[in-house]
Each structure stands twice: as C-alpha cells, then as structure tokens.
Amino acid sequence: MRFRLLLVLMAIDKTRLNQVVQSAGKSLTKQRCVIIETLAANKLPMSAYELRDQIKKITEQNLNISTVYRVLDFWTGLGLIHKIESANRFMVCSDEHHHQFHVIQYCTRCENVTESCELASQVKMEMSHEFRALEIQVIEIQGTCLDCQANTGT
Ligand SMILES: [Zn+2]
Ligand SMILES: [Zn+2]
Known part of the structure; x- marks a missing residue:
C-alpha cells in the first residue's frame, strides 16, 4: 500500500504534460520526457549535471550537457520545472493549477x-494592480525544514 502511494507520487501526469506542451504549440519529444520524468x-532538486548522470545510469542515454540545459529551459519556460536560483538546481512544479x-x-x-499553492494564490491576490508581472514567477524562500529544525544541535 505504501509502495503504491509512493509510485503514484513519483509518476508524472503525461496527459497534463501533453496538454501544456501542445497548447504552447510544441511537441513532447523523447528527450523532454526523459528529463522531466x-x-x-x-526526491530532491537536481543540478543539470546530476540529471545527466542519472539519465545515463538509468537509460544509458548519453545526453550532452547543453541538451540538458536546453530542455530544462524549455520546461522552466512553460512553468513545469522550476529553477532554484540560489542552488542552481531544478525541481518539477508540484502545483497542478498552473x-x-x-x-x-x-x-x-x-x-x-x-x-505552496496557497502562498502562490495569496501573492497573486496581494500584488499591486499597477504592476504587471511576467508570465511565470518563481519566488524562492530559503530556510530550514521541520526535520532539520528537529535535528538542530544533535
Ligand atoms: Zn510551480
Ligand atoms: Zn531540511
């Protein structure tokens, strides 16, 4: 049961990917798929190099690092992957509402x-109407998670 739940959490919704990609007038190529999957x-965000190495390990595909960056750019542009600027790492968007x-x-x-989907809606609500924000905005908040807070001093 637990295992099944884990699989569901890790699986990416291909239908949704297809919808977003098609509405942007692009197509879902094999490389784009393998990178986002x-x-x-x-579990944790990855750098482009870690991503390349992981893909090589799993699929034996040897992707050029510039290809990995190009595909990451593609997905960040669509808002389905976010770049954590401070760490130069990438994560898949977990907000289903686009x-x-x-x-x-x-x-x-x-x-x-x-x-946080909730925080995102609040930011949108509180934003000045005189300021027009660009299409996709990623707001990064740095701090310490609950687990790490509990482990402080041990
Ligand atoms: Zn997101
Ligand atoms: Zn932590």
Missing part, C-alpha cells in the same frame, strides 16, 4: 523543497 522521480506565481520553500540544509 527523471527529475520527477528524484498558476502564474510559484512559491517554493527551500531548506538550505537538506535541500528538501516544497511548493
């Missing part, structure tokens, strides 16, 4: 990252 299966704003809480100790 590998990233989604990883908001303009994405708020991520990044633990600087264990690198665990959570995305």
Whole structure:
C-alpha cells in the first residue's frame, strides 16, 4: 500500500504534460520526457549535471550537457520545472493549477523543497494592480525544514 502511494507520487501526469506542451504549440519529444520524468522521480532538486548522470545510469542515454540545459529551459519556460536560483538546481512544479506565481520553500540544509499553492494564490491576490508581472514567477524562500529544525544541535 505504501509502495503504491509512493509510485503514484513519483509518476508524472503525461496527459497534463501533453496538454501544456501542445497548447504552447510544441511537441513532447523523447528527450523532454526523459528529463522531466527523471527529475520527477528524484526526491530532491537536481543540478543539470546530476540529471545527466542519472539519465545515463538509468537509460544509458548519453545526453550532452547543453541538451540538458536546453530542455530544462524549455520546461522552466512553460512553468513545469522550476529553477532554484540560489542552488542552481531544478525541481518539477508540484502545483497542478498552473498558476502564474510559484512559491517554493527551500531548506538550505537538506535541500528538501516544497511548493505552496496557497502562498502562490495569496501573492497573486496581494500584488499591486499597477504592476504587471511576467508570465511565470518563481519566488524562492530559503530556510530550514521541520526535520532539520528537529535535528538542530544533535
Ligand atoms: Zn510551480
Ligand atoms: Zn531540511
């Protein structure tokens, strides 16, 4: 039961991917798929190099690092992958509603990252109407997660 739940959490919704990609007038290539799926299966955010190495290990595909960056750019542009600027790492968006704003809480100790849909809607609501924000905005909040807070001093 637990195992099944884990699989569901890790699986990426292909139908949704297809919808987003097609509405942007693009197509879902094999490389685009393998990169977002590998990233989604990883618990922690990954750097482009880690992603490349992981793909090589699992699929034996040898992707050029510039290809990995190009595909990551593609997905960040669509808002389905976020870049954690401070750490130069990437994560799959966990917001299913396709908001303009994405708020991520990044633990600087264990690198665990959570995305808050609720915070994102609040930012949107509180934003000045005189300011027009760009299409996709990622707001990064750095701090310490609950687990790491509990482990302080041990
Ligand atoms: Zn997001
Ligand atoms: Zn932590």
